[in-house]
Amino acid sequence: MSIKLDSKIPSGSVGSKWxxxxxxxxxxxxxxxxxxxxxxxxxGLAGASAAATLGELGYNVKAFCFQDSxxxxxxxxxxxxINAAKNYRNDGDSVYRLFYxxxxxxxxxxxxxxxxxxxxxxxxxxxxxxxxGVPFAREYGGLLDxxxxxxxxxxxxxxxxxxxxxxxxxxxxxxxxxxxxxxxxEMHPRTEMLDVVMVDGxxxxxxxxxLVTGKIEAHAGNAVVxxxxxxxxxxxxxxxxxxxxxxxxxxxxxxGALFANPCYTQIHPTCIPVSGDHQSKLTLxxxxxxxxxxxxxxKQAKDCGKTASSISDSDRDYxxxxxxxxxxxxxxxxxxxxxxxxxxxxxxGVGPGGRGVYLDFSASINRLGExxxxxxxxxxxxxxxxxxxxxxxxxxxxxxxxIHYTMGGxxxxxxLMSNLPGLFVIGEAxxxxxxxxxxxxxxxxxxxxxxxxxLPQTIGGYFASGKGGAPSTDHxxxxxxxxxxxxxxxxxxxxxxxxxxxxxxxxxGKLMWDNVGMGRTQASLKQALERIPQIRNEFWxxxxxxxxxxxxxxxxxxxxxxxxxxxxxELLTYDALQREESCGGHFREEYQTEDGEALRQxxxxxxxxxxxxxxxxxxxxxxxxxxxxxEVHMTQRSYK
Amino acid sequence: MNLTLxxxxxxxxxxxxxxxxxxxxxxxPDMSFLEMLDVVNEGLxxSGEEQIAFDHDCREGICGMCSLVINGKPHxxxxxxxxxQLHMRFxxxxxxxxxxxxxxxxxxxxxxxxxxxxxxxxxxxSGGYVSVSTGGAPDGNAIPIPKEDADKAFDAAACIGxxxxxxxxxxxxxxxxxxxxVSHLSLLPQGKVEETRRVLNMIxxxxxxxxxxxxxxxxxxxxxxxxxxxxxxxRMNRLYAKALLKNKLS
Numbered sequence: 001m002s003i004k005l006d007s008k009i010p011s012g013s014v015g016s017k018w019x020x021x022x023x024x025x026x027x028x029x030x031x032x033x034x035x036x037x038x039x040x041x042x043x044g045l046a047g048a049s050a051a052a053t054l055g056e057l058g059y060n061v062k063a064f065c066f067q068d069s070x071x072x073x074x075x076x077x078x079x080x081x082i083n084a085a086k087n088y089r090n091d092g093d094s095v096y097r098l099f100y101x102x103x104x105x106x107x108x109x110x111x112x113x114x115x116x117x118x119x120x121x122x123x124x125x126x127x128x129x130x131x132x133g134v135p136f137a138r139e140y141g142g143l144l145d146x147x148x149x150x151x152x153x154x155x156x157x158x159x160x161x162x163x164x165x166x167x168x169x170x171x172x173x174x175x176x177x178x179x180x181x182x183x184x185x186e187m188h189p190r191t192e193m194l195d196v197v198m199v200d201g202x203x204x205x206x207x208x209x210x211l212v213t214g215k216i217e218a219h220a221g222n223a224v225v226x227x228x229x230x231x232x233x234x235x236x237x238x239x240x241x242x243x244x245x246x247x248x249x250x251x252x253x254x255x256g257a258l259f260a261n262p263c264y265t266q267i268h269p270t271c272i273p274v275s276g277d278h279q280s281k282l283t284l285x286x287x288x289x290x291x292x293x294x295x296x297x298x299k300q301a302k303d304c305g306k307t308a309s310s311i312s313d314s315d316r317d318y319x320x321x322x323x324x325x326x327x328x329x330x331x332x333x334x335x336x337x338x339x340x341x342x343x344x345x346x347x348x349g350v351g352p353g354g355r356g357v358y359l360d361f362s363a364s365i366n367r368l369g370e371x372x373x374x375x376x377x378x379x380x381x382x383x384x385x386x387x388x389x390x391x392x393x394x395x396x397x398x399x400x401x402x403i404h405y406t407m408g409g410x411x412x413x414x415x416l417m418s419n420l421p422g423l424f425v426i427g428e429a430x431x432x433x434x435x436x437x438x439x440x441x442x443x444x445x446x447x448x449x450x451x452x453x454x455l456p457q458t459i460g461g462y463f464a465s466g467k468g469g470a471p472s473t474d475h476x477x478x479x480x481x482x483x484x485x486x487x488x489x490x491x492x493x494x495x496x497x498x499x500x501x502x503x504x505x506x507x508x509g510k511l512m513w514d515n516v517g518m519g520r521t522q523a524s525l526k527q528a529l530e531r532i533p534q535i536r537n538e539f540w541x542x543x544x545x546x547x548x549x550x551x552x553x554x555x556x557x558x559x560x561x562x563x564x565x566x567x568x569x570e571l572l573t574y575d576a577l578q579r580e581e582s583c584g585g586h587f588r589e590e591y592q593t594e595d596g597e598a599l600r601q602x603x604x605x606x607x608x609x610x611x612x613x614x615x616x617x618x619x620x621x622x623x624x625x626x627x628x629x630x631e632v633h634m635t636q637r638s639y640k
Numbered sequence: 641m642n643l644t645l646x647x648x649x650x651x652x653x654x655x656x657x658x659x660x661x662x663x664x665x666x667x668x669p670d671m672s673f674l675e676m677l678d679v680v681n682e683g684l685x686x687s688g689e690e691q692i693a694f695d696h697d698c699r700e701g702i703c704g705m706c707s708l709v710i711n712g713k714p715h716x717x718x719x720x721x722x723x724x725q726l727h728m729r730f731x732x733x734x735x736x737x738x739x740x741x742x743x744x745x746x747x748x749x750x751x752x753x754x755x756x757x758x759x760x761x762x763x764x765x766s767g768g769y770v771s772v773s774t775g776g777a778p779d780g781n782a783i784p785i786p787k788e789d790a791d792k793a794f795d796a797a798a799c800i801g802x803x804x805x806x807x808x809x810x811x812x813x814x815x816x817x818x819x820x821x822v823s824h825l826s827l828l829p830q831g832k833v834e835e836t837r838r839v840l841n842m843i844x845x846x847x848x849x850x851x852x853x854x855x856x857x858x859x860x861x862x863x864x865x866x867x868x869x870x871x872x873x874x875r876m877n878r879l880y881a882k883a884l885l886k887n888k889l890s
Contacts, residue, residue: 049774056773068695069761071801072703088781124777131777133770133824133831135794142784158780160794166702167797174769181765189758212750241698275670280678281699352670386721389669389729452774500685502678546690551652552751554693555685 003258005610005625008413009113014631015096018117021414022457026464033058036463037221037470039206040064041193041248044073045165045444046427047227048172049451055179057456062219063176063185064208066192066243066557071173074229074241075447078165079286080149081157082444084122089146093154095119100632101152102442106407106435107584107600108634109261111608111627113414114432121453122445126158128452132171136160149440157441162286162379168444172451192557195481196224196252196423199471203252203423207481209489211557214550216485218473223422223459226252227451230406230428232265234565234572235517236509238403239271239284245561246568249410249429253571257418258610258623260431261408262568263576266438266585267518268404269336272387273356277506282402283387285380287440290329292373293359293397295320295336301347308350308358308396319343323596334437334585337401338596341518344400351398360396401518405443407434407585408575411610411625415458416450419610421467424459426450431608436584489549492559497542501555504539505562508569511535516573521589525577529570533617536566567616574611574620581605593636602634641667641733645680647692648740653748653756659738669729673716674699674706676728677739693752701725701865704800707807708753709740714804714863722802722865742803744812746850757803759849760817766845767838768821770831783829793827796820798866808863811852816860818846819876820868826879836883843880 010017010024028036036059040051043065051063067073085098098119103110126144130136137145137159146155160167179185188208195207197218205220228248232238253259270289271282296316298304303311319339321328331339340357343349350356365373370393374381381392388398409431410418416432417424427447434442462468471478515528539562547553582591582598583605591599608625643664650657664680671679674696681691697705706723710716716726731737739753747755797820805816822839825831831838854873861870 053774067697067703067705068757069801071761072697072705074698074703077698077700077702086780124775126780127777128772128774130780131770131772131830133793133828135790135797135824135828136780138785138787138790140787142786143781163702163798166800167794170797174764175772175774177761177764178769178771180761187761189761239700241703243697276668278668278671278675278679280672280675283700383725386725386727387672389727456774498686500682502682544685546685546688552693552754555691 003419003612003623005411005419005623006413007111007625008415009111010414014112014116017113018120025457025461028460028463030058034060036060036223036468037062038223038225038459039219039221040225040227041206042073042227042229042429043070043173043176044075044227044229044427045169045172045447046429046451047073047225048169048176049448050225050227050426050455051185052172052175052179053452053456054459055182055184058184061179061185062188062221064188064191064193066190066211068189070176070187070189071170073169074244075444076166076169077241078444079162079284081147081159081164081441082125082168082448083149083156083441084126084158084445085119085156086123086126088144089155091154093156097154098122098156102433102439103435103632105437105439107437107598108435108602108606108629108632109264109583109627110433110435112629112631117454118433118446118449121449124453125445125448129168129171132175134160134167134171152439165444168448172448193228193248194251194485194560196255197477197481198255198420199475199477202421202467204471205473205478207485209485212552214548214553216482216489218478218482220470220473220478222468222470223424223462225424225426225455225459226410226429227427228429230409231262231568232403232406234508234569235403235512236505237274237279237282237513239268239282242281245564247561247564249425250564250568252410252418252420252423254613255420256613257420257423258411258612259408259571260411260608260610261436261575262572262611263579263586264407264436264584265403266405266407267334267337267401269333269340269401270359270399271402272384273351273398273400275352275388283383284402284404285384285399287333289359289377289380292364292376293329293361294318294363295329295357295359297343297348297350297357304348304350304354308360317343317348334587334598335596338518338587340401356398356400358396359399361392362396365393405438407431407436407438411608415461416455417458417462422462424455426455436586489556489560492543492545492556492563493549495541495543495545497544499542499544501543501545501559501562504535504543505565508532508535508562508566512569512572516576519587519589520576522577525573528573529577532566532570532573539563539566571611571620575609578609578622579605606634641669641728641731643667643731643734644736646736646738647753649692649752650749652751657749667728669727671728672699672724673708673710673726673728674724693754695754696724699724702800704802707742707755707802707804709742709807711738714742714807715865720865720867742807744806744851746812746814747803747806759851760801760803760814762849763814763818763842763845764821767834767841768825770825771834785828789827793824796824796827796868796872799868800866802865804863804865805860805868806851808859809852810857810859811855813854813860814846814849814851815854815873815876816864816868816870818842819872822876822879823872826875835879836886839876839879839883840887
């Protein structure tokens with residue numbers, strides 16, 4: 001099929017596009033809205049806010065999540081905050097500045113029009129959440145408090161202690177539960193989407209598995225919205241929840257939806273290091289720790305086994321301060337992460353397995369006193385002690401980078417619709433707003449912008465276009481999809497091999513982390529491309545999935561997800577291989593400045609790489625959407 | 641270290657369950673409790689036995705999905721800690737550990753250690769929200785809220801909806817969960833508007849779901865991984881009495 005990527009960006013100046021779009025968009029009469037059924041998959045910030053808002057507008061909504069309740073999605077774990085261009089601090093913030101910071105932070109690989117819209121609606125998000133009763137931090141005068149966050153020179157981040165994601169998700173969840181009570185939303189928890197059903201070229205339904213009964217079912221609707229999050233767990237170890245997976249977006253991709261920029265993955269520099277092979281996930285520690293901690297490793301590898309206190313100051317290498325004298329320990333996420341990898345690669349890492357660096361608070365404790373440090377970071381020190389058994393007031397913390405967020409996702413146009421008509425993609429699952437790198441406190445902003453304010457508007461245009469009919473689940477396409485899924489499930493249960501699903505996932509993750517992780521080279525990527533199909537083939541011959549289909553079967557759920565990661569990993573690697581430049585979260589070691597900064601190749605790679613599925617074991621076809629910058633000039637990022 | 645596990649195994653909600661003993665060998669003190677179960681499960685699969693089913697997701701103590709009664713205590717004996725954040729260094733070599741699901745008739749067992757907590761969602765549906773729709777909200781700073789009130793509201797809103805309070809209570813009461821939501825919203829001007837209706841409806845739904853009554857023992861507070869305070873129950877009781885009176889007078 002020939003695909004033409006039409007981003008549908010409205011004409012006019014960047015600041016007028018969203019207003020113009022809303023003035024011109026077609027509307028659905030309130031009485032007609034109830035005739036349209038919208039399927040929303042995933043109930044994190046994007047999915048829950050979209051489902052609630054669509055219900056409020058009068059649409060019929062069917063919402064799905066694999067957890068036992070829509071309150072549990074991994075948005076809940078976001079700590080830091082949410083950006084909004086309110087300029088409550090009077091420090092020179094504006095919609096334009098938030099727009100510019102986001103474009104620059106994304107290393108000039110995001111779409112201008114989408115990002116400007118995001119900055120515009122950011123202010124409404126805060127108002128909406130306050131009205132819902134989200135307990136944001138406040139000052140003594142009763143007004144909302146703000147903090148500053150990485151990549152910005154203004155204080156525009158709203159927060160609720162270290163649990164902003166939790167409070168925003170609970171707000172969206174409560175709005176969703178209200179709609180369930182009112183009967184506009186039908187909620188299906190413990191239900192996993194396994195396929196998108198296309199009828200006459202339009203997305204008209206999904207196939208799901210009821211995780212309790214095992215029943216495989218078809219659901220028809222007038223449109224399908226995927227809000228199914230990111231794919232960080234392709235690396236096995238990440239800060240994502242254990243359940244996070246690529247299945248929904250990958251299976252939509254296999255039905256024709258283009259996958260954009262999968263190689264843009266974000267690494268967070270301050271996570272607790274791996275303690276052994278049993279490690280099942282990584283825990284992030286707020287980056288704010290770098291404000292008062294000094295990062296170091298021993299100068300010589302032979303000192304790595306010694307206790308930190310027995311290594312004298314002259315034998316320590318404070319490598320961030322040495323390499324980046326002006327930003328020092330506050331160097332941006334990607335730079336700090338790569339520097340940590342480099343010293344560990346040199347054999348100078350500390351802790352079990354040698355993959356860790358010290359984050360030392362002794363200087364700050366001497367200067368400010370232990371009480372002050374406890375006041376600032378007490379909860380983080382407690383968390384660290386709970387996990388490692390070490391007291392970070394007495395000895396330095398050990399940290400190491402980990403996969404944290406994925407900027408790539410299904411390709412969408414300005415209306416957040418994929419190239420498959422009727423299939424919309426929102427939140428982390430799409431690719432649109434963060435370019436090659438996401439700034440702190442912007443994930444929550446995007447999820448809620450898409451769900452509360454963008455999708456509920458743009459989806460009406462699709463229905464008003466007259467293409468929005470809903471077939472019944474008796475249609476042949478549904479029957480076909482049902483039988484395909486049943487076959488696949490039976491196949492997984494019938495292999496009865498010798499290796500567990502976890503074992504395969506761990507092997508894939510290690511390969512991806514070593515070869516397609518923080519630093520990528522042509523050679524490492526080619527090696528991964530050789531190895532991934534081998535692991536995949538072995539999986540389908542030698543995986544052992546016990547239990548039956550007609551019951552709660554965590555092994556079967558997990559096997560299906562890992563099977564998809566084993567296909568998706570190849571696409572991620574192809575994308576990293578074709579992008580012969582470094583930008584944001586994608587670092588090709590061949591392309592760096594003398595200072596180790598990412599070196600973009602704007603003349604060749606200022607495009608969105610949107611991949612078309614051609615079959616497992618087939619090379620996917622690359623489609624390019626040129627990124628046209630009308631407002632902003634591309635520059636080299638500098639944080640020196 | 642080597643441990644003996646006594647784990648509740650139950651095929652589904654219809655059949656009855658029983659304790660089954662497993663050996664957990666070569667357990668590192670750095671493992672989380674769930675990682676220890678992962679290791680045991682890997683061994684079970686390789687020996688041809690189905691893995692122990694348990695709920696979990698974020699594994700960083702915030703999603704509220706994990707839910708084990710460990711040696712008789714929901715989330716184990718360590719205060720203010722979810723099961724996923726409990727680490728094996730708090731156990732000793734040779735220990736026998738008993739692992740059970742939440743036990744409450746309002747939380748029926750689905751399989752092994754997995755229970756159905758949708759009753760909590762239905763309680764929220766009955767009124768655990770502010771009735772505002774998207775759009776048209778006034779500016780976020782239009783209504784100043786005293787910092788003390790916002791902080792107290794946050795303390796109540798920190799509830800992760802795990803259900804440990806119910807599992808800890810001899811009456812399987814959900815008062816701590818319900819009162820945390822009632823308090824969170826009533827402490828804020830945005831939520832105060834509907835407080836009468838909310839407290840009546842939520843308590844009505846709580847009773848309809850089959851949760852027991854509160855007898856002020858405080859096991860719920862002791863088991864809560866987020867340290868939600870009993871003060872919330874007192875606040876809810878006041879609001880409930882006021883609401884009943886208000887309804888009578890009108």
